[in-house]
Amino acid sequence: GAGVSQSPSNKVTEKGKDVELRCDPISGHTALYWYRQRLGQGLEFLIYFQGNSAPDKSGLPSDRFSAERTGESVSTLTIQRTQQEDSAVYLCASRTGQGRTGELFFGEGSRLTVL
Amino acid sequence: DAKTTQPTSMDCAEGRAANLPCNHSTISGNEYVYWYRQIHSQGPQYIIHGLKNNETNEMASLIITEDRKSSTLILPHATLRDTAVYYCIVRGDNYGQNFVFGPGTRLSVLP
Numbered sequence: 001g002a003g004v005s006q007s008p009s010n011k012v013t014e015k016g017k018d019v020e021l022r023c024d025p026i027s028g029h030t031a032l033y034w035y036r037q038r039l040g041q042g043l044e045f046l047i048y049f050q051g052n053s054a055p056d057k058s059g060l061p062s063d064r065f066s067a068e069r070t071g072e073s074v075s076t077l078t079i080q081r082t083q084q085e086d087s088a089v090y091l092c093a094s095r096t097g098q099g100r101t102g103e104l105f106f107g108e109g110s111r112l113t114v115l
Numbered sequence: 116d117a118k119t120t121q122p123t124s125m126d127c128a129e130g131r132a133a134n135l136p137c138n139h140s141t142i143s144g145n146e147y148v149y150w151y152r153q154i155h156s157q158g159p160q161y162i163i164h165g166l167k168n169n170e171t172n173e174m175a176s177l178i179i180t181e182d183r184k185s186s187t188l189i190l191p192h193a194t195l196r197d198t199a200v201y202y203c204i205v206r207g208d209n210y211g212q213n214f215v216f217g218p219g220t221r222l223s224v225l226p
Contacts, residue, residue, distance in 0.1 A: 033213060033214070042202075042216050091158055104151070108158050
């Protein structure tokens, strides 16, 4: 597709359930980022994938959060045993690896509500 | 932590220039200044970036001071659709560096 695609766009789940959020980056983009944005707050970095390098997981808030990326394609963010404080919009972004200053392209986000 | 400081909010009259300041006093030589904006309920959108020279594109102009410790994003003729949160980000050119977003400036363009 032309842009970064995220699914689902909205997810409502019960506390304690696991959720998976998916991101399809722009084709050819080697770098992929996940951010979290709580209501009325700024963007919180979660994890960053760059090509075949080990991901930068420094932003993951707890071991309930994990993410995978297959090659330079789809990424999945998994939240286990969801808590109410996990309610937020989860944003994915990708950028080209060609040149060091490529801009980030964001998806529209997945809005997670934990009841 | 974000390496930039921005005012929390600003107002601008429709049709006038919006000048959004950003301080980045600890910027280092290989770090670029990026600007993004986020319109309500959408993902952030890239606006412009620069290293030390002033930059202009179809959306905005970026003015970076000679010492590079601050910059200003200029929207030359603000419209109501420019109402958004504007983020100023400093990032090095290393592939491994991520983009750290601070709280940004909430710009309200008023009719």
